[in-house]
Amino acid sequence: MLPLGYAIRNLFRDPTRLLQAVLGSALVVLMVMVAAAINGGMKDVLSASGSPDNVLLLGAGSEESVLRSEIAERSAGIAETSLAGLSVVAGIRAVSPEVHQMAFLSVSKDDRRQAFVRGVTPRALLVHRETVVQQGRFPESGEIMAGRLAWKRLGFPVDTFTPGARVFFEDIPVNVSGVFAAPGTVMESEIWMPLGDLRSLSLRENLSCVVLRLGEGAFEDVDLFTKQRLDLELSALRESDYFAGLSVFYAPVRGMAWMTALLIATGAVLGGLNTLYAAFAPRIREIAALQAIGFGRGPIMFSFVQESTLACLCGTLLAALVAIWCVDGIAVSFSIGSFVLRVTPQVAVTGLVTGLMLGILGAIPPGLRCLLPPLPSALRSAG
Amino acid sequence: MNDHDDILIRCHELTKHYRRGDRTVTPLQALDLLVSRGEYLALMGPSGSGKTTLLNLVAGIDSPSEGKLEVCGQDLTQLSRGRLARWRAHHVGYIFQLYHLVPVLTAFENVELPLLLDDLSRRERRERVESTLALVGLDDRMHHFPRELSGGQEQRVAIARALVGSPELLVADEPTGDLDREAADAVLGLLRSLSREYGKTIVMVTHDPRAAQAADRILHLEKGRLLEQEGA
Ligand SMILES: Nc1ncnc2c1ncn2[C@@H]1O[C@H](COP(=O)(O)OP(=O)(O)OP(=O)(O)O)[C@@H](O)[C@H]1O
Ligand SMILES: [Mg+2]
Numbered sequence: 001m002l003p004l005g006y007a008i009r010n011l012f013r014d015p016t017r018l019l020q021a022v023l024g025s026a027l028v029v030l031m032v033m034v035a036a037a038i039n040g041g042m043k044d045v046l047s048a049s050g051s052p053d054n055v056l057l058l059g060a061g062s063e064e065s066v067l068r069s070e071i072a073e074r075s076a077g078i079a080e081t082s083l084a085g086l087s088v089v090a091g092i093r094a095v096s097p098e099v100h101q102m103a104f105l106s107v108s109k110d111d112r113r114q115a116f117v118r119g120v121t122p123r124a125l126l127v128h129r130e131t132v133v134q135q136g137r138f139p140e141s142g143e144i145m146a147g148r149l150a151w152k153r154l155g156f157p158v159d160t161f162t163p164g165a166r167v168f169f170e171d172i173p174v175n176v177s178g179v180f181a182a183p184g185t186v187m188e189s190e191i192w193m194p195l196g197d198l199r200s201l202s203l204r205e206n207l208s209c210v211v212l213r214l215g216e217g218a219f220e221d222v223d224l225f226t227k228q229r230l231d232l233e234l235s236a237l238r239e240s241d242y243f244a245g246l247s248v249f250y251a252p253v254r255g256m257a258w259m260t261a262l263l264i265a266t267g268a269v270l271g272g273l274n275t276l277y278a279a280f281a282p283r284i285r286e287i288a289a290l291q292a293i294g295f296g297r298g299p300i301m302f303s304f305v306q307e308s309t310l311a312c313l314c315g316t317l318l319a320a321l322v323a324i325w326c327v328d329g330i331a332v333s334f335s336i337g338s339f340v341l342r343v344t345p346q347v348a349v350t351g352l353v354t355g356l357m358l359g360i361l362g363a364i365p366p367g368l369r370c371l372l373p374p375l376p377s378a379l380r381s382a383g
Numbered sequence: 384m385n386d387h388d389d390i391l392i393r394c395h396e397l398t399k400h401y402r403r404g405d406r407t408v409t410p411l412q413a414l415d416l417l418v419s420r421g422e423y424l425a426l427m428g429p430s431g432s433g434k435t436t437l438l439n440l441v442a443g444i445d446s447p448s449e450g451k452l453e454v455c456g457q458d459l460t461q462l463s464r465g466r467l468a469r470w471r472a473h474h475v476g477y478i479f480q481l482y483h484l485v486p487v488l489t490a491f492e493n494v495e496l497p498l499l500l501d502d503l504s505r506r507e508r509r510e511r512v513e514s515t516l517a518l519v520g521l522d523d524r525m526h527h528f529p530r531e532l533s534g535g536q537e538q539r540v541a542i543a544r545a546l547v548g549s550p551e552l553l554v555a556d557e558p559t560g561d562l563d564r565e566a567a568d569a570v571l572g573l574l575r576s577l578s579r580e581y582g583k584t585i586v587m588v589t590h591d592p593r594a595a596q597a598a599d600r601i602l603h604l605e606k607g608r609l610l611e612q613e614g615a
Contacts, residue, residue, distance in 0.1 A: 001499060052410035110496045217533070289483035291496050292444055294472025296465055379479070380554070 001299050007306035017198065017279045018311060025315030025358045028265040029351045033323045035261035036333060036350040037341040039254045040363040043247055045339035048184035050243030054127055055222045057210040060235040063247060066100045068206050069231040075232050078211045083225055085217015094126040094213035097199050105154060105191060106168045113154040116156060116192045119198030127213040130185060136163030136178025143177035144169065149338040152331045153189035170201060174255060186337030195330035277365035287370035299370050304366045309359030316355030320348065391552060391584045392418035392441055395552060397450035399436050410436040411535055412607040414452065423578040423585045425595035428604035434588040435556055437604065441586060442475045442554045443467045455551050472500045476545025478555035482537040484529040490516065490540045491525045497548040515547045534568025542573060554576065555587040569595050
């Protein structure tokens, strides 16, 4: 076995190469960590958004997207009276009739952004328990309430939705009544407004869905209800299942994040391998001498692995610091919500594994360069 | 004493071919050679005559294309690459013209390298490295890096490295080829004392007739064949 000191001192033999290796591996590890954070963040926000205790009543055939769903207005009342086992708060049954749709919001006339708008009644707070009005109050007619990440999702300045501010909903002025939080869910990127307002503004007679919160009852009761009342053309879906479905729908978006990371990483790795390969010419003869002494290819390869792993772990450390200082906390938006990038233990472990893999990969070019030529030719090579 | 035991190197019709493109080069052609245990042999010959090739075969660095080759009682034609490496570690010390020391290791660490292949305690290794460096007269340069040594000193470190594992056979390829006369004399004196006082078998390639004079026997190679024998 070659001493570890040999690997360490070899690292500092060519400071330019060391710097290249550290920065290159840092770039790759950072890209992978960002991709992992995007992946994890998107998955988490979607899975946190759906409660297993909530049931969505959607139009039969529109189970995949609440935006496409249309159900009769009376469905809410019928469900409320027909279903036993709903959660009850202060004598009120947790049934929330809702309209979900995309609509244009603007701060000034020619700055329209498409927002996810939810028309609700105050009962929405009975089903969406994680929702807390943080500033101001629940909206009344002529008002809206914004999720605390909505400004980010819409690309507006951070103070756009302070209570009392005025914005334009489809060019009609409305006042901001408050800001709500619903930690970790996509609702934080939404705009909420009174159900009646949204329906009259969008000339809609029907609802998108009814959200129920179960108390004693089971999902099966609700499911049975939709099958008995075929006239309502309803379909019952656990809210958690609905968001699990969305998560599958967004898998290609997460795949894109990985692909981008992979492409950048491949470029960096190929470039890095090339410089590594070139930089090893002076060591061919020295390695040949070690073989002549009696060192096998295994221990020599192991020393290369030590050397490049040390360099890549320095890069990994650098990437981790950059990730913690600069990436952690960045809010990222996608079509139905926003989430915050976090350096979670999984993200950190993914980065570390990437760094280690790069280290092993980095040992291949010097290994090939020094161990492939036959020993007699390697011994007479110029060094 | 059995005659068989007395022979350390036994080459019979030893032949080496190399492919170079679609041409075949034959640096060694059906060479017969016996080297006795404890003998100091000098190999001379023009450039390209196959001296290094022969040395590499005898040292187990390269494998013959045809013929028989037995060194230290081992048939080298039968060994795999890995077993050959292990055999080298225990039976041969190789001394190169350009020393081939590891530049990032000190003299001490360079000499210690062959011992890392064995199960020796750190103390045992230190004692052996120190006594070997003392033998080549460099106990005061132990912690110098190769770049801090003269060529002659580097070559003596390389000799210590070849010697430290107590191999029966030392092979040297133009060990004084890159040294001035004074340094060359020191190296040659060292080799001679290793032969005389320590009974090492030495095969040395050299272009320098003066260097060859120190050997027990001088062989001339030309176009891969042995020409004549001189000396005793
Ligand atoms: N690995 C190889 N591949 C192809 N040809 C080789 C190889 N090694 C040696 N040769 C050829 O074999 C012949 C003998 O080479 P060798 O190195 O043994 O000569 P030498 O006597 O040591 O010469 P010098 O005094 O210049 O060192 C030369 O023609 C050389 O080009
Ligand atoms: Mg030669």
